[in-house]
Every structure is written in structure tokens, then in C-alpha cells.
Amino acid sequence: MELWFIEQQTPDLGFTCKITKTIYTAKTKYQDLAILETKQFGKMLVLDGAVQTTIADEFCYHELIAHVPLFTHPNPKKVAVIGGGDGGVIREILKHEEVEKAYLVEIDEEVIEASKKYLPEISCALDDKRAEVIITDGIKFVSENKNMFDVIIVDSTDPVGPAVGLFESNFYQAVYECLKEDGLFVAQTESPFYDQDLIRNVFHSIKSIFPIARLYLGFIPTYPSGLWSFTMGSKKYDPLEVDISKIKKIDTKYYNPELHKALFALPTFVQKII
Template sequence: MIVDGWFHERGQLWPGQAMSIKVEEVLFEGKSDFQDVLVFRSSTYGTVLVLDGVIQVTDRDEFSYQEMMCHVPMNLHECPRRVLVVGGGDGGVVREILKHDTVEEVVLCEIDRMVIEMSKTYLPGLACGYNDPRVSVQIMDGAEYMRQHMNYFDVIITDSSDPIGPAETLFQQPYFEAIASALTENGVMCSQGECMWLHLDIIKPTLRMCEKLFPSVGYAYTCIPTYPSGQIGEIICSKRQLDVSKPLTQRTIPDLKYYSPEVHSAAFVLPEFCRRALLEEEAPSGDP
């Protein structure tokens, strides 16, 4: 992965392309019970966390992903008090959730303890919420935890890696069924939704599956330089009928760098190739 001082990301889900970042210093390299873990200090993106060879987060651009994954679903609920994050061991989504003054309880359910520990050590700007008394951590399978907490959470956010390895089950129907059961009557969910330039063949069936479980479903996207093709999507679902592209609330949220009510709405306006592909009866190929 590191050759001549450069880290090269070559993922199974984006063949024929690579992302390269110059490495200044390797801070940690090891293997957890689930995946390879690499942390390094880069020349231009600050500290970088890599799992199984795939970039998960960097100091420079993490805010665009964390803010949109959090504030889009949180602002579609009038009073989110109990929030569950599945995955997201770096702590960034938890950090953003805690900016909402309605929040009373946040549970982070992460299967890999090493991701949390490495983030606390090397990414303290993301992992700063772990000491908040409203936050608890469960090291276990997210779907199993949700089955133990039916009709409990107002918002559930799945901050997952790509659907290979330990995150594969987070893109399958039983997992989304568990989310629907664990949400309260007006609950909202957000799930990492892959890249429209590469993964329409994953995005479309996932949306169709969610439409069977939730009355309101939408796909939004975020710009982020270090994710494949510079874009990542999010699947937004609500257990009540509403327009997910329009925030229900205008809560004052401090220290935002990316999210705004206007960006919230604009994120659901898809380029024509993507909009048409998601409306087709047959699942499209991964190419636009």
C-alpha cells in the first residue's frame, strides 16, 4: 500500500483507478480481529485512517462526510433524543450528534474496538465525544443490538465502510429490517450510500429494498476529495411520510463547515445520469 513514500488506495469496488497520498510518517500499522488498520500522517491531508487498504477518514476533509451523515437525518426529526450510530468508530458522527441540544443518549455500536482506540490516540478531533456522559459504546454486531432495542431510537445512522469484509451485512435486507424495528414511530435513518459514479448497481437495489420498509426514501450525496471519485452518497429513510429533502427543523448547530439547510436540500438534486438510472426498471451497470 505504501510505495516510495506514497500510499496508494486500490479498492475492489473501483477497479482501474487509485487514490494516492504522500506519507510523511506511519503512526500505526497492525491487524485487528476483523481488518488491517493503518494510520499515517500525510503531507496535505493531515492524519489518515485506512482500513483494509481503503481510506476511511482524513483530518482535512472529514467534516463534509460527518456533517451530512449526521445533520441531514437529525434535522428530519423534530426532537431526536436517542440516537444510535452503527460503525463510525472514529467518532466523527458522534461528535456531530452531540451538537444537537435535544440529544439525551447516543449509543455507538462498533464491532472493531481497535478502530475506536486508534481514533482516540491519533484522531482526537474526531473522537472527542467519547467522554461525554451521554455517550456509551457497545462492541458488538449492530443488527443484534438493534434487535434487543426495538422501537427505541429516534435516529439511527450507519457509518459503514464498503460492502465487503465486515461491513457486507450492513447492506442486506435483514439489517435494514432491524433498523426499521429499532426506530420509534417517527424515526429517521441514514446509511452510507456509496458513490454514484461507481456503484449504481449497489445503490439502486438498496433503495428499492428500503422502499419496501419505509414510506419515505431518498438518496443524497456529499463531495469529499479522498473518497472514490470524490463523492459519497447517503440513503435517507423516514418511518413517516415526508419530503426528506426539506429539513423539518432549523436548530442552531455550532461550528459547521459544510452542512446548511440549503445544502441539505441541494444534496438530493441528482445529476441526470444518476436520476435516470435510479428510475430505470432494470438495475443499471456501475458506469454512468
Template sequence: MDLWYMEQHTPNVKFSVKVDKQLYSGMSDFQRIDVFESAEFGRILTLDGFLMLTEKDEFIYHEMIVHVPMCVHPDPKKVLVIGGGDGGAVRELLRYPGIEAIDLVEIDEAVVEVSKKYLPGVASGFSDSRVRCHYQDGLKFIRRVEDEYDIIIVDSTDPFGPGEGLFTKEFYGNCFKALHADGIMVNQHESPYYKDDAYAMQRAHKRIVQSFPYSRVYQAHIPTYPSGHWLFGFASKKYHPVRDADWDRWKKLGIKTRYYNTNLHAGAFALPTYVEELLKDVESEC
């Protein structure tokens, strides 16, 4: 049998993974959720047909979205994760003993349930007493919160579909309001390579620059995402993502990582020239 999962990365480019079998398929109130088993990437979670994570390479994404802000902030205690229903970001956060509370705001409870059942290695943190799940629209949740968090992690889907509202100026502005005076927001920032992704990336950057005093972008290599070249946004009220990072303090925590390290942290903010130009283009509009 020849069964392939296929995702269209652009109208002219397809990405495909050979699938052994489909483990789950269901329609939630918000989207279609599927889980596949594959030889190359292990289990694959897709939402509305778009690949969200695979067991083999999810560590890259989750380590980079969590450890970068956690290394910069001197004493993060309370963290908000918006999206992230697979639990990967929560799992990484729970590795820090200083973390006192994690609020996870996921619009679709079904994503959490499916992840718990089919991706136990990713969704391992949900039973921790420090984690509280809120199943509602992130934009609605954040509207009511003021001066509450040290770090906000926006682990969203793409700006088309249920995650749409998480790429808007009103959302970033509300995140600013929800953070303490030295708070940091990190977000899934799309890819700079293909035209449509790059456009979404630029728009998000523009809206963040308008909302935060410091806004930088860093990168990682994620094999199963379109073009493999992925960006994260680092927005902050006070701390510089590299100058204010205390490498030794982080190293002393003794957290074992597979992708992240402090050298890579500093290097991840060095971007290809064409990406810098894309960012500068929208910064000049602000």
C-alpha cells in the same frame, strides 16, 4: 524519500496520497488498521487498506450524515450510530443540546481505540456521558431492539468486509423496527460513479425502499472517496427530508458547520440525471 499511500478505486484507477510516515499499523480481530501522516490531508485512517477518513475532509462526511436527519426530525433525543468507530458522527451529534443518549455499536473496539489515540479531533466525543459504546455486530444489536430510537445513523464501511451485513434487507428491516413511529435512518450509501460502487449503491437502495415508506438519496462531495461523488440514504417512516425540515429551528441552534447549511441540505437531494435513473431502475423492481 518517496512514500505513497495508494488505493485502488477500480481495477484501472488508482488514488494516491504522499505519506510522511506511518503512525500505526495493527491487525484487529476483524481487519487491518493503519494510520498515516500526510501533508495534504493530515492523518489518514485506513481499514484493510481502504481509506476511511482523513483529518482534512472528514468534516464533509460527518456533517452530512448527521445534520441532515437532525434538521428534519423535530425533537431527536435518542440516536443509534452503527459503525462510526472513528467517533466523527458522535462528535457532530453531541453538538445538539437536545440529544439525551447516543448508542454507538461498533464491531471492532480497536478502531475506537486507535481513533482516540491518533485522531483525537475526530474521536473527541467518546468521553461524554451521553455516549454508550457497544462492541458487537450491528445486525445482532439491532435484532433485539424495538421502537427505541428517533434516528439511526449507519456509518458503515463498504459492503465488502466487516460491514457486509449492514447493507442487507434484514438489517434495514430491523432498523425500521428499532425506530419510533416517526424515526429516520440515514446511511452511508456508496458512490454512483464506478460500476461496482454503483451496483452496491443500487442494491442498498432497493433494500431500503423495500423496508421504509420514504426513501431518498442525497449527495456530497468528498475529495478522498472513489470518484469524489458520494451518496447518503435518507429513509424515514413519516418525515420528508426537505418539506418537513424546519430550517429556522435548525438555524436557531447556532451550530457552526463548514460544509452543511440549510440551502445545501435542500439542494443535496437534487441528483444528477444518471443517478436518478440508477435509483429508478431498482425502484421499479420493488
């Protein structure tokens, strides 16, 4: 018998793929969690019915959300990830030798435990000496720590359930205060096809708090529409002014120095959103 997983991406559209095995399911304190074996993308992490990451395309998302901010900041030593319990962003961050410490601030410990057990390809860096896991609410964490980080990366789920507050203006204000005086941050901000109001609101909130606000795009095959946005707020460094000839060589499959600025070149319909 064939089994098919369906994510209802919009009320009128589904994304479906054949699954060969249900590896693990749990109802955690915060959400429904599933790890599935898919034929097309390999193992897949699903939270509340939404695809979070798959072995085949996780590099697209994790490299884009990590290397663009880390190569925009000239010397990122202390970095925090809000959300991102699978550990993929931490793995990418630790490819940067100058990073002394990367904190994973995740509300749902069970996401970390399941990823460590079933997705070692993604979670492998969580046991690194430079990584530290903190189980708490990201909003509480950034509000309680001031002037602490060079870079903050918000790797959240969609703006429903536990992640709603991570798309609000007072959270971005707390992120501003949690960053050092030349710090910068990036958040994943959903699909320019389906989430235009959200992207516009987030961009304008960030622009009213940070001197520099920039939107960039990447392609992530398993996310709604495939086209995905990331929004950066920066106190000092502009990603468009990076000297790309100075970008250090690291092992990547998506990110490269030529892309660094090109990612910020937006299609006309996306320019119009913001």
C-alpha cells in the same frame, strides 16, 4: 526517500498520496488498520486498504451523515451510530442539544482505541457524558432492540468483509423495527460513479420497507470519485418538507440550512440509477 500510499479504488484506478509517517498499524480481529500521516490531508485512517477519514476532509462526510437526519427529525433524543468507530459522527450528533444519548455500536474495539489515541480531533466526543460505546455487531444490536431510537446512522466501511450485512434488506428491516414509530435512518451508500448497482439495490430495499426513501449526495475528496451517496429511510418525516427557517444554528463547515434540501437534488445520471 518518498513514500506513497495507494488505495486501489477500482481494479483499474488508484488514489495515491505522499506519506510522511506511519503512525500506527495493527491487524485487528476484523481488519487491517493503519493511521498514516499524509502531506496533503494530515492524519488518515485506513481500514483494509480503504481510506476511512482524514483530518482535512472528515468534516464533509461526518457533517452530511449526521446533520441531514438530525435536522429532519423534529426532536431526536436517542440516536445510535452503527460502525463509525473513529467517533466523528458522534461528535457531530452531540452538537444537537436535544440529543440525550448517542450510542456508538462498533464491532471492532481496536478502531475506537486507535482513534482515541491518534485521532483526538475526530474521537474527542467519545468521552462525553451523553455518549455510550457498545462493542458488538451492529446487525445483532438492531435485531435485539425494538422501538428504541429516533435516529439511526449507519457509518459503515465498504460492502466487503465485516460490513457486507449492513447493506442487506433484512438489516434494513431490523433497523425499521429498532426505530420508534416516527424514527428515521441514514446509511452511507458509496459512489454514484462506481457503485450504481449497490445504490439501486439499497434504495429499492429501503423503499420497500420505509414509507419515505431519499438519496442525497455530498463531496468527499478522499473517497472514490469524490462524489458520495447517502440513503435515508424514514417512517414519517420527509427531509424535503423541513422548514429550513427553523433549523438551529450549529458550528459546521459543510452543512447549512440552504443545503438541507439542495443535497437531495440529483444530477440526471444519478436520478437514473434509482
